[in-house]
Amino acid sequence: MPGLTRRMAEFAAGLSYESIPPQAAATAKLGITDCTGAMFAGRGEPVSKLMMELAQPAQAGEARVLYDRGRARAMDAALVNAAASHCLEYDDATLFHVSAVVVPTVLAEGEACGASGRDLIAAYVAGYETWAELMSRDQDKHHDKGWHPTGVFGTLAAAAAAIRLNRLDGERACMALSLAASMAAGLVANFGTMAKPIHAGRAAQNGILAARLARRGATASPDALEHPRGLLSAISFKGRVRLDEDIAAGRDWHILKHGLSIRRYPMCYSTNRTIDATLGLVERHRFAPEDVSDVEVTMGRAQSLPLRHHRPQTSLEAKFSAEFAVACPIVARRVTLQELDEAFVRKPDVQDLFPKVRVTTVEGIDPDYPLSLLGPHDRVKVTLRNGNVLDSGPLRYAKGHVRNPLSTEELFAKFADCTRGALSRSGSERLFERLQGLEAQPDIETVFG
The missing domain is CATH 3.30.1330.120 (2-methylcitrate dehydratase PrpD)
Incomplete structure (x- = not known):
């Protein structure tokens, strides 16, 4: 049987929109919609401005930066947009902020690749499944060791999404995941500072970088995830990590089991x-x-x-x-x-x-x-x-949790609040509707244009 790295790479490379369960596609659209709103809300924050200075957006470029703040290389647009999406702690909280990394990756690299709405949904699901699959293999919590899953598993998830968008073959997809494994990082000690949203930005940027390097022929070890001195063992708190078991991704869908929990408050x-x-x-x-x-x-x-x-x-x-x-x-x-x-x-x-x-x-x-x-x-x-x-008595599910979800009206109210100042009410309504109907959109320009 092929190793874990290769199996995950082949899953991401081969995932088709048609194979995705309808509820998984709906969850992807929820994540893309909510995270786009969070990005708008974070545009004016100091860390977003710092990332803008690094990206140096101009009139020309592969992907839009913060909706209408110029254009840049896809990996740099993803850096800025992911940091902005996560800096207010207003993005979703599932898997420790899966959308804050995967959505900016999908939108930036998707625009560069000319991807359709269905491609974006498939890439999001590839990223989600990769993140959940790898994180679920350890019996202990990575936070206990000091690792921030957003920076660690987000890098692999972003690479998986970029693999799908770039349509890499199995071999190059395997190289991309292994390259991304050497770029994964993020520390809990930096919570409460600008470093935390930068974890999300760098994860998105590095995921695209890994896929592009692999597309051009860069090599890495084909077992970088499961090797005894590979990523999963290196970050494991007590070494109780499953390295050889078959993958559930695409079979026993993680996205259907865990869904998305949307934050109602801009806090951890x-x-x-x-x-x-x-x-x-x-x-x-x-x-x-x-x-x-x-x-x-x-x-x-x-x-x-x-x-x-x-x-x-x-x-x-x-x-x-x-x-x-x-x-x-x-x-x-x-x-x-x-x-x-x-x-x-x-x-x-x-x-x-x-x-x-x-x-x-x-x-x-x-x-x-x-x-x-x-x-x-x-x-x-x-x-x-x-x-x-x-x-108060015991409270198990916050409003917005997957078991206590926001209604469509409540989700739009949050989206409209996040986009206030950047879009008119009618502009917010149009963008919200396009994102909620993403599978029918031919490209990103149609969504945001």
Whole structure:
């Protein structure tokens, strides 16, 4: 039997739109639509501007940068667009941000290749399946070792998407995945800084680079994934990784098992259930910040690992703070892009709540979604100064989770909010409709033109 690297390469190279289950195609369109909105929302962020300086977009180029900010080489457009898509923590949270890497890859390289809407959907599914297949082979969480899956598996997923778009044969596809394996990186220690969205940008850029190098004849080891000193063993926390087992990708579809969880709040997804629980208590009991004596948050231990900022001072730090996830809804009665700025984060009534928040962690992962970090449930208990205790009860699925999805109207409301300032209301409606009907579009110019 061929090795893992070759089997994954042949899967990506040979995936046809016609072989993809309808629900998988619908999930791909959901990811492409939501991530496009997140890209618009992140266009003006400092990290996006830095990436723009590096890419140096001009009038001519293979692919559009941030919709209407010029054009650049596809790999550089993907770098900018992926960083912008991920910098606000408003992209989807499945597999640790699969769309923030795969969508910019698909759109940039797809435009360069003259791909149709059906090609884009197939490339997205190739990327998703590759990411899930490789990440699922380890029994332990990569975050525990310090690896950020977006930077690591995102690079392989981007390469798989680019393999499909470039129509590489099996041998060159194998070289592309092996080249991408040597480019994969990203550290949890950099959460709450610009480095995190740069992980997504570099993953998209490197995936395209790997495919293009392979297309031109670059070589690499054909077993770079499964070799004892290959990628999967190198990044494994305890070495409990399956290297020889047959692949499920394209057979027992990962995308059908895990779907997509769309973020309702522009924060690390580890906080979204806590935010929902806190907002529910605020809406039911109408208490004020000064009424709060103590807050206890219960969540999974692995889930808490990214939440390293306990006294955040910047919007980036606040996105990775359980304390802010409680304080923001208590003070503002909402959690939107408007609250994620330094002025709000540093407000005295927000800062005063941080020491009152205690996080208790429990072992275990949601058994239905073992590839996530989420524990079995979140729970928020607020003790008021008058002695009353307000209990959210256990909350398992945040709004937007695949088991508690946004309606089409709610998804468009988020999309319209993200594109506000760049597109008119009618322009947002047209783009949303084209993305939702992507399989009928002949090329990317028709979608975005």
